[in-house]
Amino acid sequence: MSNGTTTLAVAFEKAAYPLGGHGKRNADVLKEAFREIEGSLVSDMYGKGSVIEDFQQQMAEQLGMESAVFFPSGTMAQQIALRIWSDEAGIRRVAYHPLCHLEIHEEDGLKELHHIECVLLADANRLITLADIKDMQDEISCLLLELPQREIGGELPSFDELAAISAYCRSNQIKLHLDGARLFEITPYYQKSASEICALFDSVYVSFYKGIGGIAGAILAGSSSFTEKSKVWKRRHGGDLISLYPYIVSSNYYFQKRIRKMTQYYDGAKELAMLFNQCTKAVTKPGMPQSNMFHVHFGVSKAVLEPILIGIYEATGVGLIHALRELGEKSCYCEISIGDRYAEAPLAQVKAAMQMLDQQLSNVDNVE
Amino acid sequence: MSNGTTTLAVAFEKAAYPLGGHGKRNADVLKEAFREIEGSLVSDMYGKGSVIEDFQQQMAEQLGMESAVFFPSGTMAQQIALRIWSDEAGIRRVAYHPLCHLEIHEEDGLKELHHIECVLLADANRLITLADIKDMQDEISCLLLELPQREIGGELPSFDELAAISAYCRSNQIKLHLDGARLFEITPYYQKSASEICALFDSVYVSFYKGIGGIAGAILAGSSSFTEKSKVWKRRHGGDLISLYPYIVSSNYYFQKRIRKMTQYYDGAKELAMLFNQCTKAVTKPGMPQSNMFHVHFGVSKAVLEPILIGIYEATGVGLIHALRELGEKSCYCEISIGDRYAEAPLAQVKAAMQMLDQQLSNVDNVE
Numbered sequence: 001m002s003n004g005t006t007t008l009a010v011a012f013e014k015a016a017y018p019l020g021g022h023g024k025r026n027a028d029v030l031k032e033a034f035r036e037i038e039g040s041l042v043s044d045m046y047g048k049g050s051v052i053e054d055f056q057q058q059m060a061e062q063l064g065m066e067s068a069v070f071f072p073s074g075t076m077a078q079q080i081a082l083r084i085w086s087d088e089a090g091i092r093r094v095a096y097h098p099l100c101h102l103e104i105h106e107e108d109g110l111k112e113l114h115h116i117e118c119v120l121l122a123d124a125n126r127l128i129t130l131a132d133i134k135d136m137q138d139e140i141s142c143l144l145l146e147l148p149q150r151e152i153g154g155e156l157p158s159f160d161e162l163a164a165i166s167a168y169c170r171s172n173q174i175k176l177h178l179d180g181a182r183l184f185e186i187t188p189y190y191q192k193s194a195s196e197i198c199a200l201f202d203s204v205y206v207s208f209y210k211g212i213g214g215i216a217g218a219i220l221a222g223s224s225s226f227t228e229k230s231k232v233w234k235r236r237h238g239g240d241l242i243s244l245y246p247y248i249v250s251s252n253y254y255f256q257k258r259i260r261k262m263t264q265y266y267d268g269a270k271e272l273a274m275l276f277n278q279c280t281k282a283v284t285k286p287g288m289p290q291s292n293m294f295h296v297h298f299g300v301s302k303a304v305l306e307p308i309l310i311g312i313y314e315a316t317g318v319g320l321i322h323a324l325r326e327l328g329e330k331s332c333y334c335e336i337s338i339g340d341r342y343a344e345a346p347l348a349q350v351k352a353a354m355q356m357l358d359q360q361l362s363n364v365d366n367v368e
Numbered sequence: 369m370s371n372g373t374t375t376l377a378v379a380f381e382k383a384a385y386p387l388g389g390h391g392k393r394n395a396d397v398l399k400e401a402f403r404e405i406e407g408s409l410v411s412d413m414y415g416k417g418s419v420i421e422d423f424q425q426q427m428a429e430q431l432g433m434e435s436a437v438f439f440p441s442g443t444m445a446q447q448i449a450l451r452i453w454s455d456e457a458g459i460r461r462v463a464y465h466p467l468c469h470l471e472i473h474e475e476d477g478l479k480e481l482h483h484i485e486c487v488l489l490a491d492a493n494r495l496i497t498l499a500d501i502k503d504m505q506d507e508i509s510c511l512l513l514e515l516p517q518r519e520i521g522g523e524l525p526s527f528d529e530l531a532a533i534s535a536y537c538r539s540n541q542i543k544l545h546l547d548g549a550r551l552f553e554i555t556p557y558y559q560k561s562a563s564e565i566c567a568l569f570d571s572v573y574v575s576f577y578k579g580i581g582g583i584a585g586a587i588l589a590g591s592s593s594f595t596e597k598s599k600v601w602k603r604r605h606g607g608d609l610i611s612l613y614p615y616i617v618s619s620n621y622y623f624q625k626r627i628r629k630m631t632q633y634y635d636g637a638k639e640l641a642m643l644f645n646q647c648t649k650a651v652t653k654p655g656m657p658q659s660n661m662f663h664v665h666f667g668v669s670k671a672v673l674e675p676i677l678i679g680i681y682e683a684t685g686v687g688l689i690h691a692l693r694e695l696g697e698k699s700c701y702c703e704i705s706i707g708d709r710y711a712e713a714p715l716a717q718v719k720a721a722m723q724m725l726d727q728q729l730s731n732v733d734n735v736e
Contacts, residue, residue: 031402075605107603237605
């Protein structure tokens with residue numbers, strides 16, 4: 001009956017209360033951001049003009065970095081950061097986690113376009129530690145840390161570990177780059193400001209369409225000499241568009257709208273994870289979320305779980321999960337990111353949906 | 369008195385009738401494009417979804433090519449086209465005009481990212497001819513032709529010459545790529561459809577913010593196997609954004625609005641060029657425009673001409689020129705592209721401004 005992810009995603013979006021995310025990704029996201037914008041607002045022109053320069057300045061201050069550049073994508077921004085550090089050191093080798101975005105989602109752009117070699121640190125299922133870095137045999141120009149480590153559920157090192165990694169890199173001429181696609185989302189866990197976290201890094205990328213919920217776009221920040229070089233590479237990549245204002249205006253709008261809600265999202269993630277952990281055959285990773293995101297692993301196959309979930313969405317009006325990914329024959333997992341929507345769902349209804357899930361998962365052996 | 373280009377540009381935009389372009393590049397361009405768009409229109413997602421796929425299909429049909437891919441920029445699209453052809457041929461060398469966009473406006477992205485060597489054909493001040501191509505000593509994978517050749521005023525080869533170049537390339541295993549940033553703008557001169565022109569090429573790039581007047585964005589078209597490869601490279605470049613719809617919706621809107629006005633723009637360019645050629649010390653390149661664009665060369669310095677122009681804009685309300693570039697000590701030039709605005713200016717006022725320009729240029733020797 002089920003037609004895979006598509007059907008589950010459709011049922012999720014049709015539910016009265018889909019629990020993850022901020023809302024539908026549609027033209028209303030743009031229209032809302034531009035509703036109060038004067039039509040006379042002058043476009044940026046190839047990286048110049050107040051609409052881009054003011055936002056860059058604001059983000060540099062937010063991140064506590066000297067300078068910031070707006071990019072159409074994190075893929076572009078991060079490859080460029082690693083290229084600049086590699087050129088400066090004269091070492092075409094960097095290190096990152098085996099499930100780093102650059103390693104698994106970018107068609108090997110870093111290797112194919114920049115000819116930069118990558119050392120994969122740590123096992124795929126755990127965080128990079130200071131010991132991993134100390135044990136590394138290869139000489140590298142830059143270490144990239146992703147906070148939180150998305151593909152293992154959004155785990156974070158302790159702040160002390162982070163500070164020790166930063167100190168080690170500084171004393172060993174290794175540049176430290178932050179993949180901060182979800183940087184704002186980790187500030188409640190660390191109880192640190194974005195700039196306190198960024199102070200440990202030489203360069204930082206942040207995204208505006210995860211917790212911030214904009215349309216697309218990224219900021220790359222660092223010293224002025226670093227960001228000036230990044231502008232040259234941005235043009236080379238084809239990212240120095242005549243007009244980026246559709247993304248900049250919406251990034252700014254949703255930043256203002258949501259930056260103070262990161263604790264709300266974090267608390268929602270912890271509450272929802274606890275409910276999942278009370279279900280038979282379900283366990284969250286991490287056990288307690290460290291940001292607004294977490295994974296849920298299920299001890300049943302995707303093929304079995306999907307129709308169960310669709311039935312629950314229809315019966316309770318609560319959309320629990322948007323998409324499932326297979327993990328071997330008898331297990332699957334999902335990623336959940338909490339945004340504005342979670343607070344709209346009545347907790348009693350969420351709990352009712354979870355109890356139904358618990359019951360049905362308990363019966364799975366009889367069904368299979 | 370004059371503060372260079374900025375002051376002239378400001379005076380131009382303040383004029384009641386600025387003659388070039390479609391209008392101001394501001395947020396109204398986006399707001400107009402989205403006015404009739406339903407907020408429920410679903411965003412594209414990393415190159416998928418009807419908003420991007422429908423537009424790509426429509427443009428493939430318009431260009432008479434098998435397939436088309438939307439890109440955030442032409443810089444990205446064209447480097448990728450040349451990379452694909454170079455990889456296929458196993459020859460990392462292409463040929464283009466010395467004033468090709470890739471050579472002078474892209475910070476050497478093609479060389480720095482793709483390690484592709486370039487043969488510069490023809491002199492900087494004239495078009496590439498079939499003879500240039502036949503005389504070439506180097507083996508190349510691809511020849512890029514820009515139609516019209518913007519940096520020399522928008523010149524075009526005859527259609528017969530173009531057909532002969534195409535035939536020669538096909539029989540010599542040289543791929544022919546069209547830099548068609550202004551492709552739609554040349555259809556009135558050739559009296560050919562876009563698809564009749566594209567039929568001579570293996571791959572084609574078109575832009576949506578020149579004659580079409582959108583916000584940003586480009587289409588790259590060719591065979592399906594070519595465009596599938598281009599999608600992989602688009603991701604590598606960081607151009608496979610989660611959402612490109614702000615550019616796609618606006619490209620589609622302004623395409624529909626302006627595609628039938630290319631003859632109007634072309635006729636306007638011819639009329640205005642004729643008026644410039646009646647001025648002392650002014651000559652257009654080409655003498656008769658072959659698209660909606662042309663250059664005007666002046667036998668006086670930029671420093672002398674700018675205050676004259678500003679005075680004329682203030683006296684007549686007609687903005688003739690947006691920006692001047694120096695050409696040695698006693699000459700300068702400008703680029704003019706005709707769009708919607710030209711038709712709004714009463715011809716009598718345009719002629720009055722031109723007569724004033726003629727008079728003042730005649731007096732320049734006394735002034736200098």
